[in-house]
Amino acid sequence: MLQGTFALFHRALCVDFRLTRTHLLRFLFAVLILFCLIVAHSSSRFMGAAGLALFSNIIYLNFVFILMAGLSFFASAITEEKEEQTIGLLLMAGVNPISLLLGKSLPRLVSALILLSIQFPFTLLAITLGGVTFSQVIATYATLSAFLIGLSNLGLVCSVVCARSRTASALVLISLVLYFLGPPLLGLCIDGAVSARWIASNSLIARGAMAFVENCYESSVLRQLNLILASGFSESAWGFQFWTNLIAGAVFFLLACLFFNRYALTEISTDPGRGLISKKRNRIFSPGRAWMQALAWKDFYFVNGGLGMALIKHACYGAALFSLCAYINFSSQSYSLREMGLTVFWTMLIVVLIEISLISSRVFHVEIQWKTLVSTAMLPQSMAQIAYAKLFGSMLAVIPAFFYLIIGGLIGIEEMTQDLGMVLAEPSFWLTCIEVIFFWHLTALLSTFIKWGALPLAFVLMWVGNMIFFMGMSMIAFGSGGSGPEVFEAIIILFTLFLSAGIVGSHFVINERLTFLASQ
Template structure:
């Protein structure tokens, strides 16, 4: 019985191990850790506890990578079978639901755990640089592994419940936001209610809620990692966070097994989803007639939700910003209107960057996934014109976030103008802008080659590139005497290099889309 249950898992794992790109990706991580060690070793004479600084970078890089894997990799375990209409065929072939869940989710989890284990021996070398103990390394990787197991099974539940990969990824993202931001927001609401004397400070409800919030803090991987990375940490690696995340992973898998028969067999249309497009003749939500740029109209309404999704974003961003400003105003003694504007500006700048990153990961992937490039290429336009039209239509979905970004900038404009001239004169500012643009182009290019995970892969490649750049810059500065002229020259050269990469990515994306359209 067990042999039949793990048959699909065994096959998926064998196929994954035979792929060359799997071993190249793991080798890349091992080389990355060694390269970081080289940088830390070369800079150890200039800073104290270089090993702790290196280890902190590696731990938080793994944390971000796990978050991206949970949103893009684990959340698509079952939804990709739904979209391809193959779940019924698998069940007809005698694959039971438990075997299907194990076969789809466990190989991805094992691959991610192997990626963590590959780094472990090299990370131990950080102990020799000072500031890190063996117990800290063990505890950090145990916390990350437990969080990875819990997140992978959370993604499995969302993949079972949702009909499409995008909805499952959104549900995982919402769950993570509640996991990390829910306890402090609930605690703030309780403190406000006590201050307003809506509830008494020593009531049973207040004590029970505070105990629950405390347990939520203890189960948070971020809180555990911040505790582990402090100097003098000497606690057990198998703490409360480890066991709660492990138990949550088991419970999520059992929940996915119980919900499989209810949700996984739901019929999914083979056509792309229409999102929040109204099926009725609603003047506001209905897409109406096509624009002169029909492809931009199609991407705005049928890929990014249209006016309905824009309205939802507008309301949600407004409520979130109001809550954030109210929380900061409540917890701080003075919070001026100018500071509020800066808070809104920088918050929405991060949101805009995230939104465009998500758009770049799916703007061409949608056409590849639904095999519509062949029919799209038949339009009387070049492939470059079609691609730019899709970009224009997708960027219209960022207008709600950009609206609040402009509002925040106008409120805090006096504070920003004072530093604007100094910032614009710095080569590092322009390098950062070019890096962000290059990251978006790299993500869009990778999405035409791989089935999933273009965004986390682009993030890892950019991180590796930045490490190489920092190492090269430090060597050039030390070799040139450490003058500011050498530093600025290296920044300008790297900016020109990335600018050339952006221009080249346009041609590569065009060639790739043309090739896919001819298949």
Template sequence: MFQGTFALFNRALNVDFRLMRTHLFRFLFAVMILFFLMSAHVTSRAIGASGLVLFSQIIYLNFVVILMAGISIFATAITEEKEEQTMGLLLMAGVNPISLMLGKSMPRLVTALLLLSVQFPFTLLSITLGGVTLAQVIAAYSALAAFLFCLANLGLFCSVVCARSRSASTLVVIALAFFFLGFPFLEWVFNVIQSENWITKGALLANSIETVFDWRSQISILSQINSILATGFSDSPWGIPFWGHIVFGFILFVFSCMLFNRFALIDVGLSPGRGVISKKKSHTFSPSRTWDNALMWKDFYFLNGGVGMTLIKFVCYGIALLALCIFIGFSSNQWDLDLIGYTVFWSMFLVLLIEISLISARIFQVEIQWNTLVSTAMLPQSMARIAYSKLSGCLLSLIPACCYLMFGSLFIIDEIFSALDEILPEPTFWMMCVEVFFFWHLTAFLSTYIKWGALPLAFVLMWVGNTTFFIMVTIFSIGGGIRQEVFEVLSLFFSLGLLACIVGSHFLIKERLVLLASK
């Protein structure tokens, strides 16, 4: 049993440790902590507990990166073998399911734990800056390690039951969204029902539901981090939240073992998945006749689901927005059109940012993964036109979110225009816009180099860049406050530099695609 596990584990670690990007990623984390430390040291004169600020930044950064790793790295442990049609060969070689799952998931978990261990000695420096104790540092990293173990097994479970990596990542996102957002919403609904006396307080059903909500609140990593970062923390790092994540991780691993034989040999096929596209002649879920721009048509239907997925998004977004408006209305006891407009507008604005980020991560990834870039490059079109055609097809999938965004803006049109009059002259606003566009270009560029994890890596790089900028701003403010003119000049130079990088990324992506197509 363990022979196959050690063989896969040893091979995965050897391959991982020989990659330059692995060591660069760890070095990047160390550099980020150094930036945080410099910022905390510079601001220590103005902030009382600068060590707590430094420690909080590091912990929340780790939390976000762990979430992204669970979506992009852990969720592909088994699906990548299914997509490469090597699952049957591994089973024929005598590797049993448990050895296979351990050999595929453990190296990724060990790599992530090593990334946490790199930060631990540097994080101890926050104790010397004040506001943090050794018990808080140990408790925080123990909580992150337990959450990482649980999330790794959640990704493994989704990777076992799903046929493709994209489906597994989507299932992980749904599970995390239900845990962090769905449970609070259900708890609010339950409290409303109890206040209306639809369920008798103290009844068996009410007590059971309250127990479930209390249990979820106790093991929530966010609640645990907030408790650890609070002043006067003295609890044990090995409490109920820690063991709750460990036990739940083992349960997910057991379920993965039980379902492995049922889903291991799913016929994935040698071509990219069609998603909701139907092979039957249905007007909604089957592709229409090819458009004049065939690449635009292909990416709209086969990468983003076409008309069928667009209708599904319309329905799902509508239901989610309705529930959110009802929730906010009950919570604030306000039922006016302005509140509905703000809720719909900002919710869809966030959804648009997320959708475009996901598009930028996978727009070229499918072509590279399935080796179709060579045949695509043989078309009588330039590589730049091919890339822009694919982008146009992907942007059509944003129609549902854009429609709801415009619908929400109709209720607050006056407020939007008045806000634009105030923020348009501000250089900070334009710097944020340029940063968002650069983030999308950076994600697309990184997706041509790495198979998975372009989105979290781009997020980390952007975090480092922003931290460097604010450290520069803080250094200028040491002498008694920074002048508004100096801040505007720094923002202008930073924005111009990002604009130059955006223009350069177009040429770099084109050259990279040409190079990949020539291999």
């Protein structure tokens, strides 16, 4: 019985272990940690507790990597079978729902756990550099493993409920935001809105609400990591967060089993969904006549939601910014209009960066996924013109965020222009801008090669590249006895020029890749 139940799981593991890229990724991850150890060892004589600094960087990198995997790798476990219309075939072959869920989720979880276990022997070497104890290493990896198990099953249940991977990823993102920000905000609301008289008259309800908020806060993986990485940690590795995350993972798996027959067997269209686009003649939700740039019109309406989604974004961003400014004004004694403008500007700058990153991961992936690139390439346009038209149509969806970004910049322009000249004169500022643009191009390029996870993979590659670059600079500084600032500025300028050349070259590589895919 067990052999039949785990047949799909066994096959998926065998296929995964035979892939060269699987072992190459694990090997590169181990080499990266070994390189970090070498740099930390060389700099240990110049800084105290070098082992703790190294260990903290590695752990938070793993945390970000797990979050990215939850948004893409785990959230597409069942939805990819829905999109390929293969769930019915698997069930007809005698695969029961539990076997299907185990076969699709467990191999991904095991691969992620193996990636964590590979690092363990290397991170033990951080103890010799000072600032880290063996109990901290054990507790940290136990915390990350429990969170990984809970997140993988959260992605599984979202993948069962949702029809498409994009919707499942959005649901996982909303759940993570509620998980990390919900308890602190709820606690502040209870402290600020509940009066002492109400607490006295409803002591049982108030205590229950506060106990719930406290338990949610203690189950946070970020709180537990900060507690473990602090000096003097002496608690058990199997604390409240560990068991609650494991229990949450078990509950999510049971929910996936219960919801499978209700949601996973629902037929979905083999064509891309219309989303908010209405078939009726509606000025807001109907695409109307095609523009002169038909591809830009198509991507704006049928990929990014069109005018209706733009209005919804405009209203949601406005309400969120108003609530944020009202909360800061309520909790702060002095909150000027300029400070409000800076809050709006920096908040919407983050939103713009996230939106463009998401656009870069799907601008070409949609054509490849739905196999429409071949017919699109038959248009009397070059592949470069097609790609730029699609990019233009997708970028129109960022107009609502840009609108509030400009408003915030105009309100706080006096505060921003005080140090603007000094910021623009710094080579590191231009390096940051070039790195963001290079990250968008790298994400778009990777989306033409891999099926899912181009955005998290690009993030990891950029993080690794930056770590190698800055650690290389540190080794140069320590090896030469402390180089002057001119040397560092020259290195930053050269790296900026190198990334700029990479941006230009990525246009040609993406064009060649799309041309190759269109000819298949």
